[in-house]
Structures are given as C-alpha cells and as structure tokens.
Amino acid sequence: MTIVNTSGDAVEQGWRTVESVESSGPHHGIIVSPAILQDSFDESDSAALSQVGVRLTVDDDVSEIAAYVPHLGLIELVFAHFKDGRPYSAATTIRRDYKFTHELRASGDVLPDQAIFLIRSGFSSVDVPDQFTAQEFKKSLMAYSVAYQSAYDSHLSLIDELRRSTPDVAAE
C-alpha cells in the first residue's frame, strides 16, 4: 500500500489500521473505527488521541465524534465509489467547521484523475488503490496550474490571488 502526499510523492505510511485496541496503552499510529474510538479513548485525552486516527465511511457522521476531532492525529475518509462525492464535502466540513489541521487521508475507490479535486478539497494524503501507482497520481496533480476557486490547499489559492491582483483579468 502506497500513501502519497499533496505533491503526489510517496511517503512513509506511519499508521496502521487495527480492528481492536488493547486497553493498556500507549498506542502509536493506529487507525480505528468511530465505535472503537469512543469505547477506548477519552475525548479529553489529547496526548493519547494525537497517536490515534479514525476511519470514516460515507455513512459515518463526523458530528458524532465531534469532541474527539480536534485532538486526532489523522482522519481517513473512505470512498465507497469514485462517483460518490460525499467525502469531498465531509473534507470541507472537517477542515472548516472542525478546524482540523492534521492529516486528512482519502482511501477506497479513488482515481488518479481525481487527485487534484481531493487535494483542493482539503485532503492531505491519498491511499493509492492497488491498480494505480503513485506516479499516476503525481502526473494528474501536475495537470493544472490554475483554478477558479480558492481552495483549502494554499498552492492553488495563491493562483486565485494572482488573478485578483492582475489588472487585465476578470476574477470570479
């Protein structure tokens, strides 16, 4: 399994998904379901939670773990199908409403050609599906140097600022 960052480069995984949690910690870099999160961790234990990630499917509601979110080290949003775009809006909500600044990872059924949408919606890493390569994601990320909207990633929202400060162009 390959994880790529916002530049499309393969990076160290660093996290592992577990199906259960030994009650005696400490834990380092584990990804759990929302149920295990709530059963095994105290929402105010920010030190422990910084080593914990949660994995949300399209049917999970992030508001149910709202108190945990600011302390989590990682949130993984699983795409059920590349055409099911709910995680894009979930990412916006997690970044904007919950002010989540740590790693936001996309996994499941995603296409290389969607990489730029993922990164611009606030994802900071992608778990590359087996049938694709990190290079394909990188290539797709390089396809565009401009965008009309401001977005979570600063790289492209700078372009938006560029348009606004360029005298002969019409901005949105």
Place this chain on the structure above:
Amino acid sequence: MYVYDSLDKTLLNQRVAEFRDQVKRRLDGDLTEDQFKPLRLMNGLYLQLHAYMLRVAIPYGTLSSDQMRKLAYIAKTYDRGYGHFTTRQNIQFNWIELSTAPDLLYDLSEVDLHAIQTSGNCIRNVTADPYAGAAADELDDPRIWSEVIRQWSTLHPEFSFLPRKFKIAVTGSKADRAAIKFHDIGLKIVRNNEGVLGFAVYVGGGQGRTPIVAPLIKSFLPAQDLLRYLDAVLRVYNRHGRRDNIYKARIKILVDSMGADSFAAEVAAEFDRLDPELLSVRDEDVSRLRDMFAQPFLRPDPDASSSLEDLVKKSPRLGLWFKSNTHPHKTPGYSIVTISLKPIGGIPGDATAEQMFAVADLADRFSLGEIRVTYTQNLILPHVRQADLFVLWQELERLNLATPNVGLASDIIACPGLDYCSLANARSIPISQRISDRFADLNAQHDVGPLDIRISGCINACGHHHAGHIGILGVDKKGEERYQLTLGGQGNGESEVGKIVGPGFDEDGIVDAVETVVSTYLTLRTKGEEFSQTLARTGQGPFKERLYDNR
C-alpha cells in the same frame, strides 16, 4: 461578450492536454472502457447508438460570430456536415471519432469553447435568457451572473461528483424565457425595496420522471452573496442527496422530501457557517464583467417602424415572419430576430455547416457579431436594425432559415430520440417532422396562434414534453413505440406540468391526435383566446371526448 484572459486560456489548454493524454491511454489499451468512461464523460463525449457524440457547451447560450464559424468548421471537418442545437442551449456533434476528439477540443479552445461539464454528475453549463442585453423588460444582464457561476463551478473540487447532474438557469427579465423553475436552481434577478440588486432563488425544479416546478427557497439574496449561497445549496445536496436510486437522486427529490422550508433552513445554517469574504462576489469583478457584456451604442431609429409596415404590405410572407420571428428590442428601431431552425418537415435544431457559416456572416453584418441559442432550439440575432430587416429576411429565406413559425405549431422542441440516443425508447425526430408537415400551411399556423409542442423519446424528458402545451412522450410498450399525450404544460413565461390525457397512441395515431387537439381548440376558442387559455377554461374534457370518441 466575455473575453478569456490568460488564466481562462491556461486552464482550458491544460484541460485539452489532459484529455489528449487520457484518449491516448485508452487507445493504447492502458485504460479500460470502464475506467475511461467517467473521464470522457467529464469532457462531454458520449457513446451513442452509432458513434461517439460530443456535446459542446455554449456558455449561457451566447456565441460570437467567430465561435459560430468554428462550430461550422467542426461540423464540416469532424462530423457529417451538420450540428444539432440542443434543448439546453448547447450543440451536439453526432459522428465523432475518438481518435480525433482531442484535436476537435483543441480547435474549439482556439475560440474559447469547450465541452467541460456538458455531462456527468456535476454543475452543467449555465443557461440564461437568450434575449439578455437586448430585452426591454430586463432588470440586469443575466450573462454577468452566469459568467460568475461558470467560473465558480468549473472543475469545482468539491462539487464534481454530485448525486446527479445539476443545472442552473438565470433570467434578468420579468418574462421568464429560461424556464428557470424547471431547473435544479433557478435564479431570477430582482431588486429589493431599498433598490439593492439580488436574486429570488428557486431550488428543486426539474422534468424527467418526476416533473416538479421549483419552490421559492429565498425571496431575496443580495447579489454579492450569490456564490456563498450556491455553495451552501450544493453542499447540503452533496451531503444528503440520494445515491441509492438514479431516479431519486436529483435535488428536486431531496427538496420535496425534506420540505422546502426545512431545506431552506438547512441551507441558511450552512450559509451562516461560510466565510463571507472567501466567496463574496466583489463589486470590481462585477463591474469588469458588466463592461465586457455592455453592448456598443445603438443609435435609436424611431422612424424605422413606419417603413417596415410598408414592407409588410409588399410581402405577406415577410409580414408573417415579422410577426412571429421578431421581438421588440430595448432600443427604438431595433429588433431581436429569431432564426428558425424548424423548417417545415425538418429536424428541430439541426443546422448545416453552410448555414452556420452564413449565420456567422449575417451576425457580423447585422447584429454586432452576436448570436444566441435558445433552449427551444432556434438561433437569435439580438441587435438588428429594423431598417435592415428586409435584407436580412431575404438572406435568411435563401438559406431556408426564415420559416415564419417561431412560437407556433411547427416550432417543435424534440430530443434526438431513438435515431441517435442510447437512452431513448422511441423516435422523436420523425414524429416531429410528421407533425410539422401536417401543419405545413403557415397562414393556418398563424391563425391557430401560439402553440408549444414538445417531444421526448424517453422519460428523461430532454424534449421537455412536461412543459409543452402539447407534450408527447415516447415509450416502449412490449417492443413497440407508443406515444403518450399530455396537455396543459407551460414552459415559456409560466411554469406548469402538463397532464396525461389518456391511453397512448401509435406513430400514426399521435400525429392525428395532435391535429384533433388543435381542431378541437379551434371550435372551442373565443375571440382572441390562445390555446393554453382555452384549455385552462374548458379543462381536458372536450379534448378527451374528441380524442377517444371513436375508439
């Protein structure tokens, strides 16, 4: 008109390059058809019954003469010499080779045209009043705001994989010529009591299997908050819209099931959470767009109309044409001219490359180089001096583009149907042609008066049959094409969903049925009463009687 700047051009060039690479990967076998399908659909390339079809976006129905020339060139070079103007102000080319599609898109990009978001579950090409900038009853130019929406929605990172396609229409006039309440979002430009410009926002209209006239969600949205509000609507839809059933996935179903009030409340809550700065439409951006769309000064010519009356006396056919195919312009002495793409017995919306080249030249000579496309599948020259009407009419006659039938029985809206479309259950075009032939007498059409006949070849309703005075829906009944008849729809000005009259007809039967409906109206109408008024007064009863009497 809007002029692409370097950023617009950069994005478009990068899009073309990306697609060229995707097509290469497909042709080299690196992509399966399953993997390629969503990519080509994002570029408007459909696989139809006989070939690939490419749908090109015509931004809010506005074309320059150079853009029209390029479309003509495309028709000649990549297609079989014609194009088809659609019911969403777009154009489709029906005979495209996959291997040359990237070249086609490159050619289009030279005149700032593209096929981005003409298919797929994303925000589609924005449609608008085709009389924009020319209509006397206009509060503000809808193209300004359509362009704002075009930019915001193009390759939107969050809203490109919605539950279903999403269509936005804008009108700036009192008379709704964009059928905004049949769209996912309909925007009507209004001013509040303080004179502030804004929008009345309608959400959740549509046709298809479940026709719904959109309810009013917000009666006044200040113009600067437009994108912030659209963002909120789209997020609520992306979050909650159904994805388990393609027929229940449009926003109209969500609004209907939540109730318009709770939907509006959820949008309002999302709106309040959004940073006003980030999505605010800035005054300087709007005034820049306003300058781009401002038309050059037209010298008022108030005496023109009297000489026109003389011309009408000289040629009765010109008189008919003037009556049905021209509309008053906001500047005295000018007209908005509709070019009919509905010759008697012809295919609605089709134009040959030669016709398109010629229309481009006529636009340069007579209409400041501007052309519009209507959702009723005609073209418009928006700024024609009345003193030029006679010459223009003669040229259009020569091109078979002056059929005096706009808004009349043979101005039929029809989808491509089973002749092209892989979704269709029945043919639309031949039915339309036969009805047109049946009403070939143009004097008689003028006597019948305004009549809106619309034909869809399947329940997806691309022919807008729900909104026609007379609507025809093609269905497949045990392998046979059958046609259902609806009466009482309204799609021009008012928005009403028509009602099915009774059992369906076969191909011959439906043509007879339309004639029966019209002759029934002629016996029922009072002086000066239009078809839809008579129907509203009498109800379907007398029509039903005549239609099913002899069965």
